[in-house]
Amino acid sequence: QVRLVESGGGLVQAGGSLRLACAASGGTISRYTIGWFRQVPGKEREFVGGISWDSGKIYYADSAKGRFTITRDNAKNTAYLQMNNLKPDDTAVYSCTAGVSVYCPTSGCYSYWGQGTQVTVSS
Numbered sequence: 001q002v003r004l005v006e007s008g009g010g011l012v013q014a015g016g017s018l019r020l021a022c023a024a025s026g027g028t029i030s031r032y033t034i035g036w037f038r039q040v041p042g043k044e045r046e047f048v049g050g051i052s053w054d055s056g057k058i059y060y061a062d063s064a065k066g067r068f069t070i071t072r073d074n075a076k077n078t079a080y081l082q083m084n085n086l087k088p089d090d091t092a093v094y095s096c097t098a099g100v101s102v103y104c105p106t107s108g109c110y111s112y113w114g115q116g117t118q119v120t121v122s123s
Helices: none
Strands: 003-007 010-013 018-025 033-039 046-051 058-060 068-073 078-083 092-099 117-122
Touching (some): 018 117, 046 068, 046 078, 058 068, 078 092
Antiparallel strands (some): 003 018, 018 078, 046 058, 092 117
């Protein structure tokens, strides 16, 4: 059973940057695709991006392209979401997730979820 814990969220001004981390325990993430999602209260969970087990396939939602970068360090059992040029619309709870599909932009194909970390971008 893989347990995921996100960290790195916080309050940042528009145009600023944050780096979120997704640390795994109880198992290795090296065999899993890692996805990042975000959710605002009252709205559906939104896909942000994903990275395959070997970093060979990395993909982003249109809202993240050019601003967000997903990486992973399997030796550290950790994945990262670097967010630059943040906008108020990026305010949400960000969660990481792990699944076996190489490419999966929807939440249904992921098996393990973290609790999430709040990101707030002020204008």
